[in-house]
Amino acid sequence: MTEKALRLGTRRSKLAMAQSGQVAEAVSQVTGRPVELVEITTYGDVSREHLAQIGGTGVFVAALREALARGEVDFAVHSLKDIPTTQPDELVVAAIPVREDPRDVMITRDALKLTDLPRGARIGTGSPRRMAQLNAYARSHGMDFETVPIRGNIDTRIGYVTKGDLDAVVLAAAGLNRVGRSDEVTDFLSVDTVLPAPGQGALAVETTADNAELIAALAELDDLFTRAAVTAERSCSPPSRPAAAHPWARSPISWPTGGLSRKCACAASSGRPTARRWCSCPPPVPYLRRTRRRWRSVANSPPRCSRRARPV
Numbered sequence: 001m002t003e004k005a006l007r008l009g010t011r012r013s014k015l016a017m018a019q020s021g022q023v024a025e026a027v028s029q030v031t032g033r034p035v036e037l038v039e040i041t042t043y044g045d046v047s048r049e050h051l052a053q054i055g056g057t058g059v060f061v062a063a064l065r066e067a068l069a070r071g072e073v074d075f076a077v078h079s080l081k082d083i084p085t086t087q088p089d090e091l092v093v094a095a096i097p098v099r100e101d102p103r104d105v106m107i108t109r110d111a112l113k114l115t116d117l118p119r120g121a122r123i124g125t126g127s128p129r130r131m132a133q134l135n136a137y138a139r140s141h142g143m144d145f146e147t148v149p150i151r152g153n154i155d156t157r158i159g160y161v162t163k164g165d166l167d168a169v170v171l172a173a174a175g176l177n178r179v180g181r182s183d184e185v186t187d188f189l190s191v192d193t194v195l196p197a198p199g200q201g202a203l204a205v206e207t208t209a210d211n212a213e214l215i216a217a218l219a220e221l222d223d224l225f226t227r228a229a230v231t232a233e234r235s236c237s238p239p240s241r242p243a244a245a246h247p248w249a250r251s252p253i254s255w256p257t258g259g260l261s262r263k264c265a266c267a268a269s270s271g272r273p274t275a276r277r278w279c280s281c282p283p284p285v286p287y288l289r290r291t292r293r294r295w296r297s298v299a300n301s302p303p304r305c306s307r308r309a310r311p312v
């Protein structure tokens with residue numbers, strides 16, 4: 001007799017289905033049980049409002065969490081950057097699997113790079129973080145382009161460029177990789193130009209705190225380095241707001257040789273003022289000998305900024 005299937009709650013978008021399908025396969029392997037996808041529509045999927053207005057409340061995750069709490073699904077897969085930084089007591093992020101490419105990328109007409117865009121170019125993005133940093137980049141490099149607020153799934157956003165409505169769109173490399181469209185990228189944006197959102201490229205596999213058996217099974221999918229890195233990144237976000245919804249960006253790029261070194265940026269969407277600073281955690285040396293628990297405490301420690309924020 002086959003064991004009862006585990007129910008995985010997922011959003012319906014092509015990207016969500018792709019990432020949930022990948023997690024479903026891995027969970028099925030570690031548990032030996034079939035995994036069935038349960039499609040759930042979230043407010044973020046149906047609302048046409050701008051992300052800057054609605055993004056602060058976890059609009060992409062609330063309905064999934066409600067389904068978990070009601071026992072309609074056994075676990076859920078979220079994009080980590082979409083979940084608020086305060087964790088409800090009754091839910092546990094049991095696994096953060098190995099992260100995809102955290103960078104933002106551009107898809108432009110005529111395969112142009114960001115630096116080659118003509119004066120007055122129109123760049124589509126609904127993310128306040130991307131707008132702010134692109135506008136700051138334009139100001140400091142004497143460039144002139146306009147950021148245009150757009151929303152929609154990957155196909156819709158790329159469509160703005162292929163149909164000729166916009167000169168460029170900015171998306172996450174991770175999402176494009178997951179749906180197999182990374183060959184359309186025309187420029188991988190350096191993290192010095194646009195810092196990714198905290199947790200970008202990582203997934204969070206969440207279940208209920210009382211499901212000890214499933215928590216233990218899901219722990220096998222957890223990647224220690226990804227968990228430490230994203231925890232450090234998220235410690236910079238204002239509490240309870242998902243990383244994708246505000247202009248803070250933070251990325252722990254330089255490790256594993258020293259401590260965790262984090263860079264963060266904050267900007268108004270006009271592009272000014274922008275503060276960037278480097279922050280560092282106490283160096284966990286020799287980190288490889290430290291226990292999992294010790295690493296978590298390092299990742300959770302508040303950032304110590306080595307320099308005062310300075311405008312760029």
Ligand SMILES: NCc1[nH]cc(CCC(=O)O)c1CC(=O)O
Binds near residue numbers: 079170172200201
């Ligand atoms: N807020 C939307 C969102 N949430 C997660 C991703 C994909 C990237 C990821 O998995 O971090 C995207 C789309 C985008 O930023 O282009």
